[in-house]
Amino acid sequence: MQRISNRLRRAVAPGLLVFAMGHGVPALASDQAAFEVAYDAGQAARKAAAAVGHEWRDTKKMLSDAKKLAEKSDFEAAIALAERAKRQGELGVIQAEHEEKVWMDAVLK
Amino acid sequence: MRTVRILLAALLSSYLAFGPSVSLAGSPEEDREAFQNFYKERFPNTPFEDFANGIYSIDKERRQEWEQMEEFPQYELDIDAGEALFHKKFANGKGFADCFPDYETGVRQNYPHWDPKRGEVVTMEWAINLCLEENGEKPLKYNRGPLAEISAYLAYLSRGHVIDVKVPKDDPRALAAYEDGKRFYYTRRGQLNFSCASCHVHTSGLKLRSDLLSPALGQVSHFPVYRKKWSAVGTLHRRYGGCNRQVRAASFKPQSRQYRNLEYFHTYMSNGIRLNGPGGRQ
Numbered sequence: 001m002q003r004i005s006n007r008l009r010r011a012v013a014p015g016l017l018v019f020a021m022g023h024g025v026p027a028l029a030s031d032q033a034a035f036e037v038a039y040d041a042g043q044a045a046r047k048a049a050a051a052v053g054h055e056w057r058d059t060k061k062m063l064s065d066a067k068k069l070a071e072k073s074d075f076e077a078a079i080a081l082a083e084r085a086k087r088q089g090e091l092g093v094i095q096a097e098h099e100e101k102v103w104m105d106a107v108l109k
Numbered sequence: 110m111r112t113v114r115i116l117l118a119a120l121l122s123s124y125l126a127f128g129p130s131v132s133l134a135g136s137p138e139e140d141r142e143a144f145q146n147f148y149k150e151r152f153p154n155t156p157f158e159d160f161a162n163g164i165y166s167i168d169k170e171r172r173q174e175w176e177q178m179e180e181f182p183q184y185e186l187d188i189d190a191g192e193a194l195f196h197k198k199f200a201n202g203k204g205f206a207d208c209f210p211d212y213e214t215g216v217r218q219n220y221p222h223w224d225p226k227r228g229e230v231v232t233m234e235w236a237i238n239l240c241l242e243e244n245g246e247k248p249l250k251y252n253r254g255p256l257a258e259i260s261a262y263l264a265y266l267s268r269g270h271v272i273d274v275k276v277p278k279d280d281p282r283a284l285a286a287y288e289d290g291k292r293f294y295y296t297r298r299g300q301l302n303f304s305c306a307s308c309h310v311h312t313s314g315l316k317l318r319s320d321l322l323s324p325a326l327g328q329v330s331h332f333p334v335y336r337k338k339w340s341a342v343g344t345l346h347r348r349y350g351g352c353n354r355q356v357r358a359a360s361f362k363p364q365s366r367q368y369r370n371l372e373y374f375h376t377y378m379s380n381g382i383r384l385n386g387p388g389g390r391q
Contacts, residue, residue, distance in 0.1 A: 050359065053298070053361075053367065054298055054358070055358070055359035056299055056300045056357055056358060056359060057299060057300065057353075057354050057357040057358055057359050057360075058300070058357060059359070060359070088300070091300075095297065095298065095302065099296045099297055099298070103292055103295045103296045103297070103304070104295070106295045106304065106306050106307075106310075106311070107135070107140070107291070107295055108140070108143040108144050108147045108310065109135065109143050
């Protein structure tokens with residue numbers, strides 16, 4: 001009887017674990033997907049700023065930190081950081097476009 | 110009356126056609142003259158040649174400290190190390206002296222220069238690595254260490270030579286490189302939105318926290334420098350990178366085209382100043 005009970009427990013336990021995990025999987029997967037979208041957008045914005053010579057100092061690290069947060073499943077903070085990185089990239093491009101028009105005003109004449 | 114109207118119209122159209130462009134795009138010589146006059150007016154008590162001493166040319170107290178430091182300069186060890194490295198033979202039996210035959214009488218005054226064959230600006234630090242590579246040796250890291258020490262040794266032997274960078278008129282690529290460096294110098298970048306000129310032209314002589322902002326005129330004369338902050342001798346491009354990061358901009362690689370062109374413009378602005386490197390700084 002004891003032996004049957006142990007066998008039953010061994011058979012049921014993994015099933016229960018899978019069942020328990022199964023409930024969390026959809027949420028985790030959608031968070032991960034949302035993070036990846038934010039991260040890719042951040043990287044694209046960073047690269048766009050770098051292409052015009054106006055990448056800001058901390059953007060790359062922000063994206064690297066965002067990735068670490070996502071690995072710890074802290075998706076809310078990870079997405080927020082990736083979005084900040086994206087904004088930095090966008091501002092770098094705006095800065096480049098603006099400077100293209102005004103840098104010569106600062107030249108000593 | 111009609112003649113006056115025609116004359117006025119002609120003047121206006123010629124101003125619109127040429128006026129703004131003339132005032133925006135000065136020749137290198139016009140730029141240098143305006144640049145140097147700016148500092149002569151801003152710091153009237155500083156003799157022109159003394160701008161080679163950076164902030165110590167405009168601040169008496171700091172100058173006294175620096176003069177005491179210069180009695181036993183920390184860069185002396187780097188000059189000695191650089192001398193030993195310079196005279197070490199390559200595997201093929203040649204040495205740096207084969208690349209820099211006039212090193213004993215000074216070579217730093219020849220850099221940066223426009224190299225028409227390469228179509229690029231060549232700096233002394235790049236020339237050191239080109240020498241190594243052409244002789245089958247591994248290039249050195251640019252910011253610090255052995256390369257900065259060799260640079261310090263060559264700078265020491267070049268003391269007293271006058272900076273005389275040239276932008277050859279017969280090669281438009283040289284002028285384009287100069288203009289690229291000029292644009293970099295005056296372009297604001299980074300999260301703090303500062304250009305090189307924001308600190309070292311328009312607010313030179315003022316304080317940023319406890320730091321006194323040095324005049325750009327003469328800055329290049331004393332590189333490489335031993336900085337207390339670095340506890341070592343470092344190159345000009347290391348400083349460029351540090352400046353960029355201080356304004357929260359991503360820095361460029363040392364000896365990148367951007368920094369070499371920047372050095373070309375930056376050094377041209379100090380034409381007429383005597384070399385006094387390596388220097389000692391905070």
